[in-house]
Amino acid sequence: MPVxxxxxxxxxxxxxxxxxxLPIAQETFRDDPKAAHRLRVATRRCEAGxxxxxxxxxxxxxxKMRKHLRRIRRAAGAARVCDVHAGLFADRLDRDVSKNRAALEYVLKRTLDERGEAQQEIDDVAHRYRGTRLRKRAAKLLKSIREPDSEEISASGQPTxxxxLARTELTRLIDRVQEAGQADLQIVDNLHELRIxxxxxxxxxEVFAPCFDDRFGNELYNRVESLQEHLGELNDTSEIIAQIDWYAEELATGSKTARSSLDGKSKGAATKMLAELDSLRTQYDRELNKTVKEFGSWFSDFPLGELVEALRGSLENGHSDQTQGTTSSNGVSAAPQSDEAVSSSTSSRDVAS
Structure with a gap:
């Protein structure tokens, strides 16, 4: 297929x-809170494209389009983080009837308040691109598509x-994953980089699945997705710890927003809550350390080197039918999550992305 x-x-x-x-995330906030999640995933996939x-x-x-997408993604991302954290705090409250309950109720209230502020960001960006404004910008981008210099992609000088393009881009992405996988994965920042x-x-x-065989778009894709999901769980806990630290810092410095969420307004109430937050933070920190160790054990058995070599092997054996212009039934990608599916439905993969 021509590029x-x-x-x-x-x-x-x-x-x-x-x-x-974008308008769905603005209009169905209370009825469909996952709309913001799907919007964020859609912007990330668009940026990847x-x-x-x-x-x-x-x-x-x-x-220009990267700037527009970044603005939308950041608004949706703030809402997504609040939704995920609120869900995790609420689940923990259901399971934990006594320990750190006051701190959990406090951070949940703060998170729900921030979710309202995040929704305002979505409303603002939706207003900015109201009507057909975003579609007109998209049309301009599509009209700018041109034949690239073949030397940018194909050293052979043949028609691009x-x-x-798949071989060039995927080789670069595979190399970066392999490099990140060789770092010290007992360090949370290194795990975060590997996840990205x-x-x-x-x-x-997902973009290049039509170029390769079914194994690439199914088995190998699923193994990559499995690794991302394991790393996503670690990232959620790490983000929660950072959020608790932020709430504690605001409370310690006398922030009006932080104090307004307390049951009592006295200095003693703030001091007591700081101790509760410290205890909750310590609990999450222990869980993160345990999860990092468990991931290390799981990852030691995960054949990353084998996966990398399998991916490289797929690049050598391009799917000739697809490269001649035949596409899958969805018109673009044979990967499990098609591009069309992003615009019409959600899945656990969308939320985790």
Missing amino acids: TEAAERVLSIRLDAVCDL LMVFRPCLKRKQYR TLLD RIKRLRYGM
Whole structure:
């Protein structure tokens, strides 16, 4: 398939998904809280598509669309973090009837208040792109698609195809995952970096699945996704610890917002809550350390090297039928999560992304 045709198909579907989901995230906040999650995932997939097809896009239009998508993603991301944290705090309250209950109720209240503020950010960005404004910007980007210099992608000098681009981009993404996997994964920051690189590889695999065999789009994709999901659990706990630290710092410095969430307004109430938050933070910290060790044991048996080699092997054996222009039934990708599915439904993968 010519790379320009692939760029138009992929970006058109992914831009439509963002345009469709932005007003939904604004209007159905209370009835469908996962709409913000789906919007965030859609913007990330769209940004991944932009990065992949950057050689085919005019620089000005590429930069403008990245700016628009970043603005939308940040608004949706703030809501997503609040939703995930609120759900985890509420679940913990249901399971824990006594220990740290006051602190859990406090952080849950603060998180729900912040969710309201995050929704205002979504409302603001939806107003900015109201009507057809975002679609018009998307149309300008699609019109800017052009044939890239073949030397940018294909050293052979042959007409540039999606397979040429797939081999170049996926090799780069696989190399970055392999590099991150060799770091000290007992360090949380290194785990976070590995998670980000795995996620980018997964998004790249979704774009290029039509170029390769079924094993690439199913078995290998699922193994990459499994690794990302394990790392996502660690990231949630790490983010919660940072959030508790922030709430404690605000309370200690006398923030009006922090004190207004207390049952009592006295200095003694604040001091008592700080002690409760410290205890809750310690509990989460122990759980994070335990989870990191458990991940280390699991990862030691995870054949990352084998997965990397299998992915590299797939790149050597491009799917000739797909590179000649045949696509899967959804028009773009044979990977389990199609581009069209992003705009119409959600799944555990969407929320975890």
